[in-house]
């Protein structure tokens with residue numbers, strides 16, 4: 001982060017704009033909107049600036065910049081088309097420790113002007129650190145369309161009731177819940193529909209009966225996908241922003257965890273195959289206990305919670321204990337890894353079925369149905385198979401699958417460090433030691449794997465950081 005985003009209070013203060021063209025005009029308008037007085041210095045003045053000076057608190061000084069122009073000002077913007085003047089303004093302002101912005105020259109700035117969305121009192125500032133104003137403007141256009149103008153009304157409603165709600169609900173957590181219900185529920189919908197009075201009535205009615213002690217805990221069982229944060233669903237993201245506490249797996253990638261509400265408590269629940277950091281039964285009980293304490297609990301799992309994710313066991317316990325919950329599917333490793341490796345799981349010519357199977361054999365458990373898994377014209381995806389690759393390949397061959405059947409290892413699929421190794425049933429085990437392949441890794445067996453050579457498209461090494 002090269003700049004710290006802050007919002008300046010400039011109301012009633014004098015700000016200096018050096019320059020008399022259309023850019024200076026735009027900057028002067030921003031400053032005037034923030035309530036400041038503007039002193040504008042330039043030898044040539046655009047006619048629109050003269051018009052503005054008649055209607056607003058804008059003083060025009062028609063001559064070149066002099067150091068004395070900096071006297072008594074709170075901030076400075078240089079918007080001339082003469083580099084030497086801009087540099088001089090910046091140097092002198094910085095010598096006096098005045099905040100200074102030089103348009104289109106980040107190196108000369110002590111602050112930069114963001115692209116803005118103004119839904120006062122709600123304001124959104126977008127910055128690219130001064131590196132790409134065009135990108136900032138494109139992002140602004142996207143956000144503009146996603147954030148209706150009526151958010152300003154919603155902000156004003158919150159402003160209007162802020163003190164009263166604070167008095168009525170002194171506990172911070174209770175107050176946050178109240179506001180979340182108002183700002184993300186029916187009251188907000190009424191504001192968006194232009195029914196401000198009805199929204200006020202609803203808010204007051206809720207404030208009257210808001211029960212701070214009623215435990216309203218629930219559990220969101222959410223699939224976080226295989227690693228790339230862009231593969232999260234909208235619903236997953238919304239619940240991640242809402243939860244009070246997150247109980248997460250080892251498979252949930254760091255960039256995804258960063259998207260969870262900043263002040264949510266984080267509880268790591270394991271599980272690497274060899275070191276189960278928390279037994280499943282303890283996790284189930286933890287979810288129940290946290291929800292009973294009134295928390296909104298995000299149970300965040302890699303991939304999809306219902307595919308080798310033990311999600312079924314967790315919600316069975318929640319049902320038994322009468323806890324509210326929602327389940328949000330995620331992209332499972334097979335879909336994510338296959339897509340990012342350029343391996344279609346089915347193909348009209350090569351594979352008419354796809355089977356997801358666990359490669360992790362429980363001690364004393366049933367062996368897999370190798371005969372069924374060894375049929376031709378199907379794709380078999382092994383989860384948790386890394387430690388058993390030798391046995392997997394040998395068993396498939398013993399039950400009729402050809403030794404030259406293509407097979408792939410996909411390590412940390414969809415992430416910026418994804419690696420893909422392609423061989424066949426004979427060569428696959430050797431590839432693990434040769435390349436130091438580690439978990440999480442997915443194994444895909446079937447003719448479709450050969451398509452990787454032509455269809456591979458994802459180059460994690462080329463990612464821009």
Ligand SMILES: C[S@@+](CC[C@H](N)C(=O)[O-])C[C@H]1O[C@@H](n2cnc3c(N)ncnc32)[C@H](O)[C@@H]1O
Nearest residue numbers: 226303304309332333383384412413440441442
């Ligand atoms: C306990 S299972 C969880 C599967 C998860 N619920 C899903 O739907 O993807 C863990 C196994 O999934 C596979 N896996 C999960 N994420 C992966 C990734 N990003 N790359 C490769 N394999 C992955 C590995 O085989 C790993 O051993």
